[in-house]
Amino acid sequence: MYISTRGRYAVRAMLDIALSTDDKPVSLRAISDRQNLPISYLEQIFNRLKRVGLVNSIRGVHGGYHLGKPANEITVGSIIKVLEGPIRLSKCNEPVANRPTCIGPNDCVAKVMWERLEHQIDELLEGISLEDLVRESESLGRQGVTKKYEESVS
Amino acid sequence: MYISTRGRYAVRAMLDIALSTDDKPVSLRAISDRQNLPISYLEQIFNRLKRVGLVNSIRGVHGGYHLGKPANEITVGSIIKVLEGPIRLSKCNEPVANRPTCIGPNDCVAKVMWERLEHQIDELLEGISLEDLVRESESLGRQGVTKKYEESVS
DNA sequence: AAGATTCTTGACAGACAGAGTCGAGTATGT
DNA sequence: ACATACTCGACTCTGTCTGTCAAGAATCTT
Numbered sequence: 001m002y003i004s005t006r007g008r009y010a011v012r013a014m015l016d017i018a019l020s021t022d023d024k025p026v027s028l029r030a031i032s033d034r035q036n037l038p039i040s041y042l043e044q045i046f047n048r049l050k051r052v053g054l055v056n057s058i059r060g061v062h063g064g065y066h067l068g069k070p071a072n073e074i075t076v077g078s079i080i081k082v083l084e085g086p087i088r089l090s091k092c093n094e095p096v097a098n099r100p101t102c103i104g105p106n107d108c109v110a111k112v113m114w115e116r117l118e119h120q121i122d123e124l125l126e127g128i129s130l131e132d133l134v135r136e137s138e139s140l141g142r143q144g145v146t147k148k149y150e151e152s153v154s
Numbered sequence: 155m156y157i158s159t160r161g162r163y164a165v166r167a168m169l170d171i172a173l174s175t176d177d178k179p180v181s182l183r184a185i186s187d188r189q190n191l192p193i194s195y196l197e198q199i200f201n202r203l204k205r206v207g208l209v210n211s212i213r214g215v216h217g218g219y220h221l222g223k224p225a226n227e228i229t230v231g232s233i234i235k236v237l238e239g240p241i242r243l244s245k246c247n248e249p250v251a252n253r254p255t256c257i258g259p260n261d262c263v264a265k266v267m268w269e270r271l272e273h274q275i276d277e278l279l280e281g282i283s284l285e286d287l288v289r290e291s292e293s294l295g296r297q298g299v300t301k302k303y304e305e306s307v308s
Numbered sequence: 309a310a311g312a313t314t315c316t317t318g319a320c321a322g323a324c325a326g327a328g329t330c331g332a333g334t335a336t337g338t
Numbered sequence: 339a340c341a342t343a344c345t346c347g348a349c350t351c352t353g354t355c356t357g358t359c360a361a362g363a364a365t366c367t368t
Contacts, residue, residue, distance in 0.1 A: 001157055003243045003268075004355065012264050027314065041357055047316070060365025061313045076267070089157045109291045110166050113230070114157075117278055124274055128267060137263045158326065181343065195328055201345070214336025215342045 007080040009037050010045050014054070014079055018071045018130045019137060025057075025064030045083065052082050071134055077125030087122045090114040160237040163191050164199050168208070168233055172225045172284045173291060179211075179218030199237065206236050225288055231279030241276045244268040 012035050017026045028046065032039040046065060049055045054074060055065040067074060081087065090111065166189050171180045182200065186193040200219060203209045208228060209219045221228060235241065244265065 001155070001238055001241060001243070002245065003155060005245075005357095006355080008244055008264065008268070015264065025314095029314080038357060040359070043315075043317090044357085050315090057315060058365085059313090059315050059363080061367065063314050063365070065315090084155055087155060089155070090162055091156065109287050109294065110162065110169065112290070113282060113287065114162070120278055121275060124271055133263050133267065136266070140263065160327080179343095183343080192328060194330070197344075197346085198328085201347095204344090211344060212336090213334080213342095213344050216337070217335085217343050219344090 003080060004084055006041075006045055006083045009035075009041065010049060010079050010083050011076055013037065013042060013045065014049070014067070014074065014130055015133050015137070017055070017065060017067055018074075018134050023066075024062070025066055027062075027064035030064070048082050049079070054079065054082060067130070070131075072129050072131035074130045075126045076128040076130075076133075077122060080125060087118050087125065089118050089121075157234060158238055160195075160199055161234045163189075163195065164203060164233050164237050165230055167191065167196060167199065168203070168221070168228065168284055169287050169291070171209070171219060171221055172228075172288050177220075178216070179220055181216075181218035184218070202236050203233070208233065208236060221284070224285075226283050226285035228284045229280045230282040230284075230287075231276060234279060241272050241279065243272050243275075 013031050016031050016035055020026050028039050028042045031037065032042055046055060046057075050057055050065075050068075053068045055068050057063070057065050077087075167185050170185050170189055174180050182193050182196045185191065186196055200209060200211075204211055204219075204222075207222045209222050211217070211219050231241075
């Protein structure tokens with residue numbers, strides 16, 4: 001039920017870019033430093049993000065990445081789905097361990113239910129844009145949030 | 155993002171019991187046959203279901219399991235959570251690979267978002283009871299559903 | 309032109325969780 | 339007695355996830 005680190009890191013990295021105020025491209029190195037994420041892992045992630053146009057890349061010194069679309073058009077769902085494939089709760093129709101799935105009648109009832117849930121979760125994820133997160137980030141204020149977090153953890 | 159087979163099998167098995175018309179306990183063997191699920195795996199699953207009272211067991215010949223509560227009080231969410239723990243999308247606060255999580259400011263924004271989504275998904279799952287599925291199963295009709303499924307797959 | 313940055317790509321490895329099995333045991337009905 | 343069924347815990351296997359590494363190509367700075 002977890003969302004993989006790939007997907008979550010991607011959201012954080014994209015948000016990092018979205019939060020950068022100037023127009024300069026944001027390098028993986030900078031993201032890696034700010035977010036404390038392994039740079040080589042980010043490379044892998046950004047390859048995929050680039051391939052689908054969620055980011056544009058600029059090579060060379062002072063290169064980096066830009067958002068490929070305005071922040072309000074980039075949803076959390078779209079980022080997640082690039083890195084994890086479509087939202088799926090069950091593996092109906094995919095035989096598992098030589099055992100055909102979706103055999104009995106109530107398996108089908110369950111299948112319909114899973115698909116309905118998948119759709120609902122998809123809508124939840126598609127309903128949140130990077131812009132929403134940027135706004136939230138600004139309204140909370142950086143220092144404040146960090147402090148609160150540190151207190152709650154320690 | 156998948157729900158594990160344990161969780162999904164559990165829902166199917168519980169629905170199987172809920173669909174049984176008479177009061178006789180339903181044996182794992184019967185469930186295994188009808189649902190095409192490995193019986194030894196079901197044993198594992200039902201151990202957990204029993205421990206939290208979602209089912210009652212009757213030993214010996216003609217033994218088996220009953221629902222531990224009325225079908226309308228058993229939600230899909232409660233079943234899933236017995237087998238997979240609470241609904242969680244991120245692992246914030248759990249250090250991964252020696253790397254402290256939740257460091258940067260927008261990690262916290264993301265964290266808040268994940269928690270909100272977890273809560274929303276939880277509500278979706280808690281909103282579906284076994285009774286709902288029983289009703290759905292009856293209204294669709296067993297044969298009809300099976301046919302439809304077979305057509306859509308082939 | 310040389311060198312430093314930075315993206316590009318694919319192969320690879322270790323750890324871990326998920327899926328399922330197995331066996332020994334206990335309780336109960338016939 | 340014997341067959342049926344639940345009880346419990348240990349175990350294995352497989353695949354995915356996480357992350358690393360290395361070689362290369364493009365671009366900027368000096």
